[in-house]
Amino acid sequence: MSIEKKEFEYEKNKLEDTEKWIDGQISTIEKDNEEFENKIGVLKKQSKGKYSEELEITEKLYNITHKSLQRYNEAKIVPYFSRIDFREKRSTEIESYYIGKFGLGDSKNGEEKIIDWRAPIADLYYSGTAGKVSYRVSSGYVDGELYLKRKFIVEDKKLKDAFDEGINEIILRSDDNEENNLVDEFLKINLEKNVSSKLKDVVATIQKEQNDIIRSEKNSALVVQGSAGSGKTTIALHRLAYLLYKYNKSLSGKDVLVVAPNKLFLDYISDVLPSLGANTVKQETFEDIARKVLGVKSRVYTKDKKLAYIFEDKKDEEKKLVVKASEFKGSLLFKSMIDEYLKNIEEKDCDVDDIKISGYVLFEKAEIKRLFVEDMKHLPIDNRKEEIKKYFNLKLKDKVKSILDKVSFRYEYNIARLKRNMIDGAERRKQLIKIYDERDSEKNYIVKNVKNVMDEYFENWKHTDTGVILDRFFNDQSIYDEIVNDKVTKKLWSYMKKDFNKNREKKTIDSDDLAAMLYIKFNIEGNDKFNFKHIIIDEAQDYSVFQFAALKNLCSSSSFTIVGDLGQGIYYYKGINDWNTLKNNVFKDNFNYTALSQSYRSTVEIIKFANKVLKKQNINLEPAKPVLRHGDSPKVIEFMANKEFAEKVDSIVEKLDKLGKRNIAIIGKTYDECKKINDTLRKYSKNQWKLIRENDKSFEVSKIIIPSYITKGLEFDCSILYNCNEENYKDTELDKKILYVALTRALHYEYIFFKGKKSKLIK
Structure with missing residues (x-):
């Protein structure tokens, strides 16, 4: 049954009272902060540069109140997003708990007014259903009964909508006009919002399957196979925020490393952790963290540049060697050779x-x-x-x-x-x-x-640096005779040796060599400077098993959150094709696996279209299941000339502009193709477009042109795929994967252009 208007009025007044209370708390904290600031100034003068215990304590108190002030100021915007009514088993009283992004208590009496979303009892909001429930605490479980689970939509510090789970109706809009009442799901409302240039927290809309992953224990390698749009990146970051909250005495932001695919992606996710109170987490690409651990300043020939070469270069024979070399350098075979090489070094070191x-x-x-x-x-x-x-x-x-x-x-x-x-x-x-x-x-x-x-x-008795040791591996004939021999073809070995030496002369490191260099360094020198207690790896399917073996040495406890999608494995020639590879060869028994197939990003129509391409891949993956959010079917559009393409794109932009959808990406297969698109649109389009380059560190979402392989993890209101014809997207495993990535970026609208014969992959 519907909730009466008086319920909405009660919640409206409750929110107003809460906002007034927060204002009062802010005023109190600001006074305390000012007093601490003044006291610090006096103590600094008195100490005259010498150590003062009182000064140290006062500075700590100031830092605590300053952080508290930041929390309360942020909470002012949206103090909470839900309410649960719960009665403990041995109690007769039903208590109401309001849940927000941060836990807030009264500075005078210590009473907790708002529950942190990571608190044990908040688990009932995400996973509980009406009736008998329990939630886990450090000493066991708390049993009881859940009577109400209410969700709020707060905008501009005003209660706009609210509904109770199980009823799926908005209570009443604040304009009191019943004709404008919405009958819709809370999640659907949030999903229909426009894209921003940064990934946002989703604490209000975390689903049960996501919550279970977020609250998993930390002392293992947790692998999450998530289809495109399943929220796996968001889940990983929220899991980190949860772990920092739960294990706050033994785990801090400085103990955690987030490994992301590129700097553009790092910028995209950069707001999430600070917004959840995790400010000091180290966020790096694999290439950058490897360079820091190795202590080298050489340029790195990145995996994206290599992929672009594989896409664009016409020398088929050399391209095959590039792919084979990359596959070998990420393989267990290469790792076993390095292990044998290290054993030889150890044996020679025994000759003392x-x-x-x-x-x-x-x-x-x-x-x-x-x-x-x-x-x-x-x-x-x-x-x-x-x-x-x-x-x-x-x-x-x-x-x-x-x-x-x-x-x-x-x-x-x-x-x-x-x-x-x-x-x-x-x-x-x-x-x-x-x-x-x-x-x-x-x-x-x-x-x-x-x-x-x-x-x-x-x-x-000491060794030279890691690079020199790897140099010997590729260039010492005796090592080849003893270790490599017939395990690798002479043609491939000759190419790898030549390529390694060429890079050395140019003071460049191939990103595919970094895993071996790290592994050698850890086995020879150890790792004193970089030692993390938890590591998150995103787009994990693109890392080789050797890279995982190397990264494992950076973590003191084998505590990992690993998220990825085998369907988006565009570096399939060296990446992970089966998650069991990690279980069997890297993490052994310390391994947990879960799959997410629900997709929250795109409409039903867009997901169904993309799933056709996914099913053509040589992997056994369950297709993404869309949330019941419908929209226009993807439009497949033929064009004959550049001017025609630009005019049709302008027409799409005009239509979307009227709908309030302004975040549009034109996705080219390669960077070279994107440059050509940019030239065309500069000449014929009425709109301004920004070309995203491979090494860009940030972008503002508006109207962009972007290479397909950089779009992973990103999302747009509308995506426009350029020239999905037979020549551009062939019936190869790489093209199937890159097309699937491109087709799963759009939230609301999708257009696929082609010139000539349409690709078989979208027929």
Whole structure:
């Protein structure tokens, strides 16, 4: 049954009261903040640059109140988005809880006015249904009964709409005009909003299947296979915000790494974490984090540039070698070769000498070898050497004393013999003084130089940098004969060797070499500077199994959130084609998998059209299931000339402008194609278009021209695909995947242009 108007009025008044309360809290906090600020100024003058415990405490209090002030100011806009009514099992009282993006409490009495969406009881909003329910807390479960789940739409600090789950009706619009009442779902209202230039938080519309993923435990590798538009990126970021909230005593933003496909995507997601209170999370591309870990400044030949080359270059034979090389460098075969190579390095490092000084043995090679091969085998190679050196330094004082005793004993023997064989007199005294001087000189030499001997020994035992080690792998014939041999064709090996050396001369690193370089570095030198407790990897299907093996070394606890879509694996030749590959070869038993097939991005018609292309791929994936949001079917439009294309695009823009849809992307297959589109539209279009380049770090969504492979993860009100003809989109696995990516970017409208014969993929 419908909720009466008085319910809407109650919620309207409740929101107004809450906003007044927030204003009061802000006023109180601002006064506290001002007092702390003034006190800090006074204490700084008094301390005169010296340490002051009172100053340190006051600064901490100021930082706390400052963050609190930011939270309350943001909450002013939309204090909460839902209400649940819940009665605990042993209680007779039904309590109402209002849930918002941030938990807010009264600064005077500590009463919690608004519940944080990540709090245990908030789970009932996302996963509970009316009737008997329970939610999990640290000590177990709280049982009870859920009586109400109410959702609010707040705009401009006013309650616009509200409805109760199960009724699916808007309560009453605030204009009191019943003819304008909407009968629609809360989710559908949010999905029909226009795109912005940045990904936004979705705390109000998280669905049950998404909530289950967000609240999963952290100490495993969680893999989420999500179809296009399933919200997997958003889920991953909200999961991170949840983990930071739940494990706030052991996990902070600085302990987390987000790995994204490109800098444009990083900019697109950059607002989500700060808006959820996670400001200090490190967000990088794989190439950039690899360069930082390796400590190199060389340019990187990125995967996107390589893909563009594969798309555009006409030399089929060389293109095949590029693809084969990329496939090999991401493979388990290459990793096994590097493992064998590292084993060879380890064995050669066992061929050590005694550490000696003045002919005396400080430490025997047998002991060094035992420590290196057995006792410290769990450590990276160079770390073992450092630990052996530390261990020996602890024993050095006793070792030196023992050697000095031996020196003394040898000279005492010589002195005794001299005394026996010579009569006391001036000559004997002269000889004795000489022996004493030689003894003291030798002992002094040992004492003064023993540290240098140790340092020199261990310095000579260290390795050169990672790049040089990989250089030897490709260029040392003995390594090829021993490790590679017939496992790789001579033609492919010759190409990889030539390409590696060419890049070295240009001071460039192929992105496909980074996994091996990281892996070698971790095994030789270890990883002290970059050690994360949780890593999120987006578009994970585009990473090779070797890249995952390398990234695993950056995480101290094997705690990962891995999201991707095999259907969008445009780097299929080196990426993941089956998530079990990660389970079997990287994470083993510490692995959990879940799939999301519900798509929230596009209309039913757009998703059905894209699914036709997905079904043609050589993978066994369940097609995306659309939310019941209908719209226009995608339009397939033929054009004959550039001018005609521009005119038809202008007509589409005009139509969309009237509908309030202004975020439009023309998607070209390649960057070269996008440049041609840009030239055409500059010449014939009435509208201004921005060409997105491969290395752009940001963009404002309006009217853009963008290469297909950069669009992954992005979304637009309308997408216009350029020239989907037989020549441009062939019946190949790569073209099927890139077309599927392009066809799943639009929220509301989609147009597919072609010139000549239409591609078989869209027939």
